[in-house]
Amino acid sequence: MANFITRNIPNTLTCGNLVSGCIATVMALGGDARCALIWIIIGAVFDFFDGMSARLFGVSSPIGKELDSLADDVTFGVAPSAIVFAQLSVMEYPTVLASVEPYIPYCAFLIAAFSALRLAKFNLDTRQTTSFIGMPTPANALFWGSLLVSQPTLIESSAWMIPAILLLVVLTSLLLVSELPMFALKFKQWGWRGNELRYSFIALSGVVIALFGVIGGMWIVITLYFLTSVVADIVSRTHTTVDIEK
Numbered sequence: 001m002a003n004f005i006t007r008n009i010p011n012t013l014t015c016g017n018l019v020s021g022c023i024a025t026v027m028a029l030g031g032d033a034r035c036a037l038i039w040i041i042i043g044a045v046f047d048f049f050d051g052m053s054a055r056l057f058g059v060s061s062p063i064g065k066e067l068d069s070l071a072d073d074v075t076f077g078v079a080p081s082a083i084v085f086a087q088l089s090v091m092e093y094p095t096v097l098a099s100v101e102p103y104i105p106y107c108a109f110l111i112a113a114f115s116a117l118r119l120a121k122f123n124l125d126t127r128q129t130t131s132f133i134g135m136p137t138p139a140n141a142l143f144w145g146s147l148l149v150s151q152p153t154l155i156e157s158s159a160w161m162i163p164a165i166l167l168l169v170v171l172t173s174l175l176l177v178s179e180l181p182m183f184a185l186k187f188k189q190w191g192w193r194g195n196e197l198r199y200s201f202i203a204l205s206g207v208v209i210a211l212f213g214v215i216g217g218m219w220i221v222i223t224l225y226f227l228t229s230v231v232a233d234i235v236s237r238t239h240t241t242v243d244i245e246k
Contacts, residue, residue, distance in 0.1 A: 011064055013050035014071050017043045021075025028082035031090075036083055037145035037215065043075035044138045069119040076137035077115030080144040084108035084169060087148050087155065094159040107166055114173035115140070121177060132182040135175045139222050143172070146218035175226070181236075182229040201228055 020043035028036035050068065088105035097104065115137045122128055148155060155161055185198055192199060204224060208217045 010050045010053045010060070011067060013046050013053060014064065014067050017046035017050065017075055018067075018071035020046060021071060021079050024075065024079035025082045028079060028086050031086055033083050033086065033145070033149050034215065036079060037142075037149050040075060040079050040141050040145050041214070043071075043079075044142070047072060047075070047138060065123060069123060072119055072137055073112065073116045076141035077112040077119075078109075080141040081109045081112040083145055083148055084111065084165065088162065088165065091156065091162055092159050093162060097162065104162065104166070107169060110169055110173045111140070111144070114176045118176040130186055130188075131184045134178045134180060135172065135182065135226065136184075137176065139225060140172055140176055142218045143222035144219075146215060146220075146222070150212075150216035150219065180229065181233050182225070183232060197228070197232060201225065 020039045024036040024039035024043065027033075027039060047068075050064075085105045085108040088108060093101045093104075118134055118137055121134070122132075125133060127133055155165070183197055183201075185202070189195075201224070205221045208220050208224070211217065212220060
C-alpha cells in the first residue's frame with residue numbers, strides 16, 4: 001500500500017499542476033488576470049514538488065515525464081496565452097489596425113505553441129540536466145502574468161502598446177526555443193563556491209519582491225534572470241576564448 005501511494009505522489013502533484021493551469025485559463029478568459037496569475041503560481045509550486053518527489057522516492061517514469069510536459073504546456077503555455085488574449089481583446093486599437101482588430105488577440109497563442117516546442121525540445125535535450133537552454137516555460141508564464149497584472153496603466157497608456165505587446169510575444173516565444181544558456185537554481189552542494197551566481201540572484205530577487213511584492217515584482221525578477229544569464233554567458237565565452245588563446 002505504501003509503495004502504491006509513494007509511486008503515485010509525483011503524478012498526483014503533476015495533475016495538480018494541470019488542474020491549476022485549467023483554472024488559470026478559465027479565470028484569464030473571464031477577465032480575472034490576477035486570479036489567473038495566482039493559479040499559475042500555484043501550478044508552479046506543484047511543478048516544483050512533483051519533480052522533487054519523483055527524485056526523492058525514485059519513481060520517475062516515462063509516463064510521468066509526458067504527463068509533466070502536458071501539464072506544463074497548459075499551465076505555463078495556454079494560461080499565459082489566455083491572459084494576453086484577454087488583454088488584447090479589450091484594448092483600444094489605432095485606426096490603422098481596425099480591419100484586423102478581431103484577429104490580433106489570437107496571436108497570443110504563439111506563447112502556447114512555442115511553449116510546447118520548448119518542452120518537447122527539453123525532453124530530448126541531454127544538455128539541460130543542470131541548466132537550461134532557452135527560457136524555461138514557468139519563467140515566461142510568470143513574466144507575462146506579472147507584467148499584465150501589475151502594469152495596467154503602462155499597458156493601456158497608448159493604443160500603440162498593442163504592437164509592442166505583439167512584438168514582445170514574438171520575442172519571448174523565440175526566446176523559449178533559443179540556444180541561450182540560462183542558469184538553473186539547482187544546487188549540487190550548498191556552499192558559496194560554485195553557487196555565487198545562484199545565491200546572488202536569489203538575494204537580488206528577494207530585494208525586488210520585498211520592494212514590489214510577488215505580483216508586481218515577478219516580471220522584474222524574470223527580466224533580471226534573462227539579463228543575468230546573458231551576462232553570464234558572455235563572461236563564460238570570454239573566459240573560454242582567453243583559455244584557448246593561452
